[in-house]
Amino acid sequence: MSAAHSAGALEPPPAQAVAADVARALEEDVGSGDLTASLVPAERRVTATIVCREEAVLCGQPWVTEVLRQVAPGAQARWHLQDGERTAPGAKVVEIDGPARALLTAERCCLNFLQTLSAVATRTARYVDAVRGTRAAILDTRKTIPGLRQAQKYAVRCGGGSNHRMGLFDAVLIKENHIAAAGGLTAAFRAAQALAATRPVAFIQVEVETLTQLQEALDAGVTMVLLDNMPLETLREAVRMAGGRCSLEISGGVTLERLHELAATGVDRISVGALIKDIQAVDFSMRFSERPVERGSR
Structure with missing residues (x-):
């Protein structure tokens, strides 16, 4: 099988x-x-x-x-x-x-x-297998062995997982330091939209650490949000706030033991560095x- x-x-x-x-x-x-x-x-x-x-x-x-x-x-x-x-x-x-x-x-x-x-x-x-019965897909990260990224991302697919971005060149992931350097979440997202109008960009995703940041992302029209290291109750509230207006992904602190309860919050995606770096x-x-x-x- x-x-x-x-x-x-x-x-x-x-x-x-x-x-x-x-x-x-x-x-x-x-x-x-x-x-x-x-x-x-x-x-x-x-x-x-x-x-x-x-x-x-x-x-x-x-x-x-x-x-x-x-x-x-x-x-x-x-x-x-x-x-x-x-x-x-x-x-x-x-x-x-x-x-x-x-x-x-x-x-x-x-x-x-x-x-x-x-x-x-x-x-x-x-x-x-651990998230079976939920809506969550399992994704990899860029934490690969140098020189073997395409091979290891293929291996993730063989295991039934999905790939996040291949590298820095094909998609935009706006994280904490990008937000600080760009002058705020909305400013960084608008810059990413302008970039996407000039060249192929697979997706634009914004990482948030608080529900306040999530609300700003929703107000700005962000369609892919990465929820970074949020407690379980905060994750449930984030799903309620989003109300299907954007795709929600969990990252950080994901273990096999906690996986099913994280997936059961209703998020769409869970990215796991351990798929590749802890083998x-x-x-x-x-x-x-x-x-x-x-x-x-x-």
């Missing part, structure tokens, strides 16, 4: 972004060459099986495929599970036939991508078996 909302949610990052991720990983791991793999006879061929040792939501197939393309282009992979699917302990994820040297070199990069991205997808799925790697392993020599070969 897939943890993601829909097949469309699982659109991976552009191929060039995946290729760049893999190239960086191989450069730092392989460098000028894999010394230990060179001890294996060049003609030796094996079947490598990647197994997931625990319950998880799988994520990382495009990166594993790209590692093989760059390191072992003749290898043949047979996937038993797809990104977004839940794994059982001991589940076979993929079997790969290819040259032993190349697969030995590819092993660690393949597993690193799988263990990290599956960890994000798995944690996200837990948060999504525990999922346990994957790769095991080799020598391929039988085909009849007639020498």
Whole structure:
């Protein structure tokens, strides 16, 4: 069963972004060459099986495929599970036939991508499960591993979550320091509206810390509000005040234990930095078996 909302949610990052991720990983791991793999006879061929040792939501197939393309282009992979699917302990994820040297070199990069991205997808799925039955969507933040933002945001989608802005370039989020520097909430919002009239802006969102600020945002016509670190009763009052006039998002102090009661206040979105920054790697392993020599070969 897939943890993601829909097949469309699982659109991976552009191929060039995946290729760049893999190239960086191989450069730092392989460098000028894999010394230990060179001890294996060049003609030796094996079947490598990647197994997931625990319950998880799988994520990382495009990166594993790209590692093989760059390191072992003749290898043949047979996937038993797809990104977004839940794994059982001991589940076979993929079997790969290819040259032993190349697969030995590819092993660690393949597993690193799988263990990290599956960890994000798995944690996200837990948060999504916790708000089931409410209207709240689970969103990520920009608290990603440098250089892996597109990969980790894809992993959030595999876990059934949604993405907030990709970076500082695609949307406007007006926070406390922006409000102070711009001369007030309304002034900052009007400046953002003027900016959006000159270039593509996915959305304009304003962060508020008090109900007084929320009222000012509503009066200014803000349609997306971020409620920062508000107590439960204040959140309920904020939902009542907004009355559906804007989308409300919770941020700050969000834990898995408190998640359902936060979602039950009636907010639309909950953004959680822990989806990405507080993960525990999922346990994957790769095991080799020598391929039988085909009849007639020498």
